[in-house]
Amino acid sequence: MKRKYFGTDGVRGTVGRDPITPGFVMRLGQAAGRVLARNASGRPTVLIGKDTRISGYMLEAALEAGFSSVGVDTVLCGPLPTPAVAYLTRAQRLTAGVVISASHNPYPDNGIKFFSAFGKKLPDDLEAAIEAEMDNPQTCVESKDLGRARRLDDAAGRYVEFCKSTFPNEFDLHGLKIVVDCAHGAAYRVAPEVFHELGAEVVALGASPDGLNINDGVGAVHADGLAEHVRAHGADFGIALDGDGDRVVIADNSGTVYNGDQLLYVIVRDRLATGCANGRVGAVGTVMTNYALERRFRELGVPFARAKVGDRYVLELLEQKGWLWGGEGSGHLLCLDRHTTGDGIISALQVLAAMRRAGKSLRELTADLPLLPQRLINVQLAPGFDWTQHEPLARAREAVERELAGRGRVLIRPSGTEPLLRLMVEAEDAAQADRLARRLADALQVS
Secondary structure, eight states, X not given: OXXXXXXXXXXXXXXXXXXXXXXXXXXXXXXXXXXXXXXXSSSOEEEEEEOSOTHHHHHHHHHHHHHHHTTOEEEEEEEOOHHHHHHHHHHTTOSEEEEEOOTTSOTTEEEEEEEOTTSSBOOHHHHHHHHHHTTSOOOOOOGGGOOOEEEOTTHHHHHHHHHHHTSOTTOOOTTOEEEEEOTTSTTTTHHHHHHHHTTOEEEEESOOOOSSOTTSSOSGGGGGGHHHHHHHTTOSEEEEEOTTSOBEEEEETTSOEEOHHHHHHHHHHHHHHTTOSTTOOOEEEETTXXXXXXXXXXXXXXXXXXXXXXXXXXXXXXXXXXXXXEEOTTSBEEETTTOSSOOHHHHHHHXXXXXXXXXXXXXXXXXXXXXXXXXXXXXEOOTTOOGGGOHHHHHHHHHHHHHHTTSSEEEEEEOSSSSEXXXXXXXXXXXXXXXXXXXXHHHHTOO
């Protein structure tokens, strides 16, 4: 389906440029309000949450105006992780939820993404309906029918309690010291509180947002230094979230950083060991998932399938298969036996619970999953550039695949959220993966 505005995770871009302008966002609110109202029972109400970007104030006001103008009430909950909006929308029995966030992007970017009444990302056909509605003339209902806005009291506290409820009652985190890196983002208040209330001693990092520092050298997308913070504070673990709190990576005090593929493996193995699969054994990754994980699941008798990149597509495939667990190497993890969407805090809690239950370290739990080295290079694309017709890149890809000879993978795909072409090579040797990925990137520079 050709998308006009929506990417793999809502509408996203640089603030002040189309489509992330106040006028567009108000029109988006109007269009979404009209589409959502068609299937609503009674007066439609939408929950609006956001991350900590300074542009969130402006876009929140524009969205509220758009919804109000078509007779949709709004509930404002301020800075709160994306998965919190999904949970509260479902718990409050609202029509839909909206998150103002550009996730892991730097602060000049922002975006809008929607959740259904069931706390799930909107399906493609509903997003297409919203796009189509935006082509219709702007309208405004009569004054007596305008939507109203209110604040949700203790939205953060409600979400904290929900996160804690996903951790087994027989366990706690007493005796653990955990560094929690909130990326100066939406989880800066709730994440440290969750782990503290479960008994851990918490060292909070990236918990002082100023509107401009979200994801700035901190968080899950800058986790290289996480292990150093763990050692510097004498901690047991480091947990890093991204700007909107839906992805996670974990570091231990040995200096190892564990990505989403490894964490998904730990969670699935734990569920299998405890007999909690309920007959729904199976896992979904993406085209970027390390082949070692697929191979290890096969050895364990766990069916595995790959979706397009994006947690929305992982979720769609999970639902088609009737399975419960999936994720991406970037740290988007789905535990459908705990939440309807990816949640960095809840995913971290599932990993910690698996460690408590097994009495083993993360190193021990992942010892039989040696990942194949991957090298990913992002190349900026010029507007209108058609990489599929670029002959030097095609020739380079053929040469790389010949050299790999079935002992690795090549994946070339455009980003769904940024004007980038992602070049990934997976090989048995890290130096080879790096060299071949650079060969692909160099080919793009050939005119």
